[in-house]
Amino acid sequence: MRASSLFCISPLDLVSRARSNLLVLGMVAATTPLATADDWSGWMGDQRDGVYRESGVIESIPDSGLKPKWKASIAGGYAGPSVADGRVFVFDYARRQGEAFNDPGKRADLTGDERLIVLDSETGKELWRHEYERPYSISYPAGPRCTPTIDGDRVYILGSEGDLRCLSVTDGELIWSRNFPKDFSAEVPIWGFSAHPLIEGDLLYTMVGGDGQGVVAFDKMTGEVRWKQLDSNAGYCAPSILKQGDQKQLLVFSPTGIHGLDLLSGEPIWNVELSPMFDMSIAIPAIEGNRVYASGIRTESVMFELNENATAATELWRGERDHSVFSSNSPAVFIDGVVYGTDCNVGELIAFDAKDSDRLWSTFQATKPDEKRFIKHGTAFLTRIGDSNRFFVFSENGDLMIATLSKDRFEEHGRFHAIEPTQEAFGRSVVWTHPAYANQTVFIRNDQEIVAYSLVKPE
Numbered sequence: 001m002r003a004s005s006l007f008c009i010s011p012l013d014l015v016s017r018a019r020s021n022l023l024v025l026g027m028v029a030a031t032t033p034l035a036t037a038d039d040w041s042g043w044m045g046d047q048r049d050g051v052y053r054e055s056g057v058i059e060s061i062p063d064s065g066l067k068p069k070w071k072a073s074i075a076g077g078y079a080g081p082s083v084a085d086g087r088v089f090v091f092d093y094a095r096r097q098g099e100a101f102n103d104p105g106k107r108a109d110l111t112g113d114e115r116l117i118v119l120d121s122e123t124g125k126e127l128w129r130h131e132y133e134r135p136y137s138i139s140y141p142a143g144p145r146c147t148p149t150i151d152g153d154r155v156y157i158l159g160s161e162g163d164l165r166c167l168s169v170t171d172g173e174l175i176w177s178r179n180f181p182k183d184f185s186a187e188v189p190i191w192g193f194s195a196h197p198l199i200e201g202d203l204l205y206t207m208v209g210g211d212g213q214g215v216v217a218f219d220k221m222t223g224e225v226r227w228k229q230l231d232s233n234a235g236y237c238a239p240s241i242l243k244q245g246d247q248k249q250l251l252v253f254s255p256t257g258i259h260g261l262d263l264l265s266g267e268p269i270w271n272v273e274l275s276p277m278f279d280m281s282i283a284i285p286a287i288e289g290n291r292v293y294a295s296g297i298r299t300e301s302v303m304f305e306l307n308e309n310a311t312a313a314t315e316l317w318r319g320e321r322d323h324s325v326f327s328s329n330s331p332a333v334f335i336d337g338v339v340y341g342t343d344c345n346v347g348e349l350i351a352f353d354a355k356d357s358d359r360l361w362s363t364f365q366a367t368k369p370d371e372k373r374f375i376k377h378g379t380a381f382l383t384r385i386g387d388s389n390r391f392f393v394f395s396e397n398g399d400l401m402i403a404t405l406s407k408d409r410f411e412e413h414g415r416f417h418a419i420e421p422t423q424e425a426f427g428r429s430v431v432w433t434h435p436a437y438a439n440q441t442v443f444i445r446n447d448q449e450i451v452a453y454s455l456v457k458p459e
Helices: 003-008 011-031 180-184
Strands: 068-073 082-084 087-097 108-120 126-133 136-138 149-151 154-158 163-168 174-179 198-200 203-207 215-219 225-229 240-244 247-254 257-261 268-273 286-288 291-295 301-306 313-318 333-335 338-342 349-353 359-363 380-385 390-395 399-405 410-417 423-425 428-430 436-438 441-445 449-454
Touching: 082 149, 082 436, 087 449, 108 154, 126 163, 149 198, 174 180, 198 240, 203 247, 215 247, 257 301, 268 301, 268 313, 286 333, 333 380, 338 380
Parallel strands: none
Antiparallel strands: 068 449, 082 087, 087 108, 108 126, 108 136, 149 154, 154 163, 163 174, 198 203, 203 215, 215 225, 240 247, 247 257, 257 268, 286 291, 291 301, 301 313, 333 338, 338 349, 349 359, 380 390, 390 399, 399 410, 423 428, 436 441, 441 449
């Protein structure tokens, strides 16, 4: 319509047309599903359960793959990114001197800086960075292990050598800090501090290690200690929240067992003994209903059941060779009576029946598709899409795929090579960092770059 013709329409016609347009828009809104936004504010997402809760995302990956929205250069680390309020937080290590080698039994001595780099989630432009000098003396010294934890206007980081820091999300200003070896005489685990900080209410929980201080609760605002509990080394597993009805407990997998603790006081409520070799309590326990599954390496695993009030635990069975799954780098998933996880012994993704530990199927498709025999600590990170049985699966070779997981099979719905595996493990190239999923985008890193890919479902 030409601009001059607008003035030939009467005011009543304009009102009538406006009402018609509003009616059409209302009908479209009523029939078109609206995308819901979701952040990824810490390890395994906002609710720390490995579920991605956004609508309007792709259901399969096309043969052409996904196009990157942006890329940004970073340095080394195993810490996955986190995303909140339009910012991406990535924690890395910029090495200056020393030989970085991967030997499970030896510590590498390096000098360099741990850095929290914050990027705009839409453009990848750097907004600010916080860095501090930190010599390393750990095995597998690529960089930090712990995903940053965002809580409101603050972000919390835990470095490989035990630097716990609280920063402003706006500009990176340091609010408070603790150092575990200095403040608690804690021993640095050979593979570095790895328990992603957990925020619940006014407290921050993480593993410190030592007599009476296996796990410590800090005041999240000041860094003051609220309580300490457990005689154990730090291990490598992040604390999580156990929900049973209206009850919440702190779920801790230490090198001596699985523990249910009171959130406010730290008082023990129940425990199940499990002592993985080399203190390798790593993967957070998998939960469905009142059943909990935890595993270490080799044949260390247990399935147990909590009573109605989660005040006592009853063992159902213990792991045996060629039964259940023995998770390490990536946690297992427990859905509809089936547990899915990557096995550190053979390296396959395995499904087993929760009632008796019998394996239902196994596949290398999720970890290393060209493998025929076994790969040590084969790794794939599983992220459930809403309440469906579809998952984003990120493999150690840098492939992102979508797959349906069921008791019958692993069914792939497309994959593409998202990033290069720049780390080394047991003589092969790997990428052992959990992606972040937020704002209909996946954010994936290695030791050289972080890449953002759109997950928006085509119209």
